[in-house]
Amino acid sequence: MNFSQITSSLIMVKPKHFNYNKETANNNHFQKEEKILNKNEIQLKAIEEFEKMVEIIRKEKIEIHVFNDRDNIKTTDSIFPNNWITLHEDGTVIIYPMFSKNRRKEKRKDLTEKLKNKGYNINKIIDLSSYEKKKQYLEGTGSMILDRKNKICYAALSKRTNEIVLNQLCKLINYKLLKFKAYQSYKNKRKLIYHTNVMMCLADEYAIICLESIDDESEKKLLIKSLNNTKKQIIEISEGQCKNFVGNMLQVKNKKNNKYLIMSETANKSLNLSQKKSLEKYNKLLYSNIKLIEKIGGGGARCMIAENFLQKE
Numbered sequence: 001m002n003f004s005q006i007t008s009s010l011i012m013v014k015p016k017h018f019n020y021n022k023e024t025a026n027n028n029h030f031q032k033e034e035k036i037l038n039k040n041e042i043q044l045k046a047i048e049e050f051e052k053m054v055e056i057i058r059k060e061k062i063e064i065h066v067f068n069d070r071d072n073i074k075t076t077d078s079i080f081p082n083n084w085i086t087l088h089e090d091g092t093v094i095i096y097p098m099f100s101k102n103r104r105k106e107k108r109k110d111l112t113e114k115l116k117n118k119g120y121n122i123n124k125i126i127d128l129s130s131y132e133k134k135k136q137y138l139e140g141t142g143s144m145i146l147d148r149k150n151k152i153c154y155a156a157l158s159k160r161t162n163e164i165v166l167n168q169l170c171k172l173i174n175y176k177l178l179k180f181k182a183y184q185s186y187k188n189k190r191k192l193i194y195h196t197n198v199m200m201c202l203a204d205e206y207a208i209i210c211l212e213s214i215d216d217e218s219e220k221k222l223l224i225k226s227l228n229n230t231k232k233q234i235i236e237i238s239e240g241q242c243k244n245f246v247g248n249m250l251q252v253k254n255k256k257n258n259k260y261l262i263m264s265e266t267a268n269k270s271l272n273l274s275q276k277k278s279l280e281k282y283n284k285l286l287y288s289n290i291k292l293i294e295k296i297g298g299g300g301a302r303c304m305i306a307e308n309f310l311q312k313e
Contacts, residue, residue: 003089003148005204008253009063009308011087011111012054015079016069018046018297037292045292050079053288053301057262060286061254065118065308067111078106080299081306082197083139085111089148089309091123092173096140097131099160104132120310126172131165138165142195142303145202150230151175154223156182156196156213178226180219182210184239190215197302199242203251203261205282206233210242235278244270245300250307251283259283264290264301 037045054064069078077083077100084107086094093112098104107129116122128138138144143161145154153175155161163179170177182199183190193199199210207227211234214220227234237246249263261283268287271279279285287301294300 004309005148005202006251006253006259007307007309008255009065010057010252011065011067011081011306011308012050012304013067013078013081014050014069015043015046016071017074017076018043018079018293042292042296046079049288049290049293053290053304056286056288060258060260061256062252062260063255065115067114070108073105075102075106077103077297079293079297080142080303081106082303083142085306086140087115087306087308087310088173089311091121091310093122093125094169095125095127095129097128097137097165098139099137104129115308115310119312120308121313122310128165128169131162136162136165138162138169139195141307142197142299145196145200146175147202147230152226152230153177154196154200154202155179156193156199158192158194160194161196178223180214180223181216182213183215184213184242197248198245198300199247201247201249201251201302202232203282205231206235206278208235208237208247208249210237210239210247212239213242233278235275237275241270245294246270248300248302250302250305260286262301262305263287264294266291266294267300
């Protein structure tokens with residue numbers, strides 16, 4: 001099977017209970033509490049930002065399956081579905097072990113059932129949730145960046161990205177693991193970055209990466225070597241740009257095979273002219289204002305999208 005790096009079918013979850021999650025703020029240093037807006041205002045603003053982003057993406061004829069949040073199950077972070085599910089071209093669906101107890105409620109069987117009803121082929125569901133009992137976590141394509149063509153899994157180890165679960169996953173899907181540690185400066189200390197996808201984005205012909213977040217020189221060399229070997233142009237970003245979610249981007253395509261790089265307005269404004277030129281050689285830049293979602297949720301545009309690589313029967 002010839003695997004594709006990018007897809008034209010996306011999954012997004014429209015939030016009903018979006019708010020600050022104290023459990024995740026424990027190791028997500030991108031999150032900030034909102035002091036001015038009340039709970040209701042936060043929710044309305046989050047929906048507004050979500051709908052605008054969906055509109056901008058759909059305008060380019062990119063397919064989005066929007067799932068409504070559930071009324072009866074309150075989950076502050078359901079807007080970030082890429083952390084609990086991945087959907088693969090061979091019909092495999094993988095469910096992941098989540099760090100935050102209140103985020104485990106985001107997992108929902110109805111999502112895969114609805115996709116089946118739309119004609120998508122699902123022949124195997126691998127559920128890794130049992131690792132939660134051992135306090136070992138792996139949060140989907142937040143925790144790891146998949147090179148789907150070359151079958152390489154890039155992962156920055158952290159409390160949310162456990163090496164044991166990574167090894168098990170790579171064995172199951174036959175990927176080679178390339179692990180490292182990525183740091184950010186927080187309160188004058190070097191702290192592990194909670195998710196790989198805030199410091200790295202992998203497209204079909206290039207990689208956006210914050211190399212200065214990798215303190216170990218040998219780990220950095222191995223990563224550069226792997227990207228060079230797989231013929232990816234390295235577009236380097238700074239730690240300051242990481243804080244503006246420049247690493248948190250996703251390359252997609254539409255039905256006509258036109259390519260796009262989805263990002264937030266914050267990320268777009270943080271890119272310098274040279275970086276923009278490099279990126280525009282490969283794809284159009286698509287961006288939307290999701291400032292409140294980024295501030296409270298600590299995740300950007302990429303975090304809001306689960307890619308659907310499932311094939312129609």
